[in-house]
Amino acid sequence: MTSPQTTPQRPVEGFRAGFACFIGRPNVGKSTLMNALVGSKVAITSSRPQTTRRAIRGIVHRADAQLIVVDTPGLHKPRTLLGERLDSLVRSTLTEVDAIGFCVPADQPIGPGDRFIARELAQVRRTPTLAIVTKTDLATKEQVAEQLLRVGELGEFVDIVPVSAVDGYQVDLVGDLLVSHLPEGMPLYPEGDLTDEPEQLLVAELIREAALEGVRDELPHSIAVVVDEMLPRQDRPDLVDIYAHVFVERPSQKAIVIGTKGSRLREVGTRARRQIEALLGTKVFLDLRVSVAKDWQRDPKQLRRLGFYD
Template identity: 75%
Template sequence: MSDRPVSEFRAGFAAFVGRPNVGKSTLMNALVGTKVAITSSKPQTTRRVIRGIVHRPDAQLVIVDTPGLHRPRTLLGERLDSLVLSTLTEVDVLGFCVPANEPIGKGDRFIAEKLGAVKKTPVIAVVTKCDLASREEVAKQLLAVSQLAEFAEIVPVSAKGDDQLDVLADLLIDRLPESPPLYAGGELTDEPEQVLVAELIREAALEGVRDELPHSIAVVVEEMGPREGRDDLLDVYAFMFVERDSQKAIVIGPGGSRLKDVGSRARKQIEALLGSRVYLDLRVKVAKEWQRDPKQLRRLGFYD
């Protein structure tokens, strides 16, 4: 924790960028201290720019978690990459995330090159998942990352072990402008509740499905509110969209078993998020080739 005087309060935005599945969302959740972004072992889990807010006596750090940059194969992929690239110039500091337990690849070099073009924004290289690598492997990765580009700092962290998170927070905050707080005290994200609920449902759906299916799943909460005459029960009506009838069968499972399991796990997460008992009505619909259809993308919340 910094010993900066409170009179020099700093506030601003930091974005985590990197290829898919390098631990950006897990890192943001760890810094914020609660779950504001869904995580999964599947690449391309994050599809929106999500903001998590870190409150300190001397600063307010707004972390922007972005989708992983990759070579897009669909219109959705193109829009996600465009979203990330536009974010790079809108924040005060960038965190370039590279996992400690995987070799540097073409994707990392591509992103490092993109970051090098953002001249006015300092870039801190963050070597993530250090709990999954030996000390020797971490040291080798730090050297490899240092050869990718010239970074303001390079810091190894472990989100799951809380290792060096305070150091990373200090490095990010040191590069924020002096400013009053941007969000009210205690607020941990500015995401609408319905979006967070939809994301929790999608996270539950990502578990236990075939490798090719997660990218075809989208969730929309159609309606959410207290049940009439009850202040202890929230009704949530949501649709899970897939692209083909065969995918619908996979999501529902034999006799509806998988959908029931998804609903049960999602409901527990939603109740923890909202602090209320929840009735979840979850249904599956087919929206053919929605990842490639501009109209369907807009309907599902992925705008130009």
């Protein structure tokens, strides 16, 4: 996509532009909320925890503001080198944004992970933090009210707001509140850009999302995807050929991803191709291969090879 740049259009007086990030423990709805704010799918979502592995930027265009939302990986106690790098990424992001959205789900009790993050946020005193109670569509009104009180006890927040990204409840309000803390200034991205993620990386993420569906609990963290090649077919300009590798850590995991006689890999390819075609707006031929990269989450060289840099 496009790197930040000043657009030639003069914004309205009082126009605001800046960055906000969502933080929370894994699987609390951060990516779904960002997609709802942007109005398009720019981050993959899954019921599996720790789906997000990068600080993905989604761009919200408004008449009065441009809000760049940074979706961060879930903050957790790292068990691998990859986990350590993801935690470092989250902490560095907190110091670089204009506002923070602390996400806590309405349908789950507050636990040690939420309290740990609240303590971390208490040290980022200069950045205003909005507490967001997510997934209200999965909780009763009584549960939501109780959770709002419990979240208020975790720290000092500029606002506490319940939201459902699924049914749209108060999504716009979250946007309004975050925008109110942005500095005045020119837009940072051209009109129409929804993310600054390269298309090949977005395609790899959509393949990984498809591969995460229905796998065993121990497998999601071991899956990585690299797009080796992506280019229009010479005799078919309306068709894009994509060649990608799905990496796992052990031969037994490779067998799970492929499935009996390749049945599961074909399902992954079909599911991913639909999403990729919607992203690119063109027909896609998708070639998927599965390879073993032994213990890649703990190997610095393999992490770099798979795109996870220091």
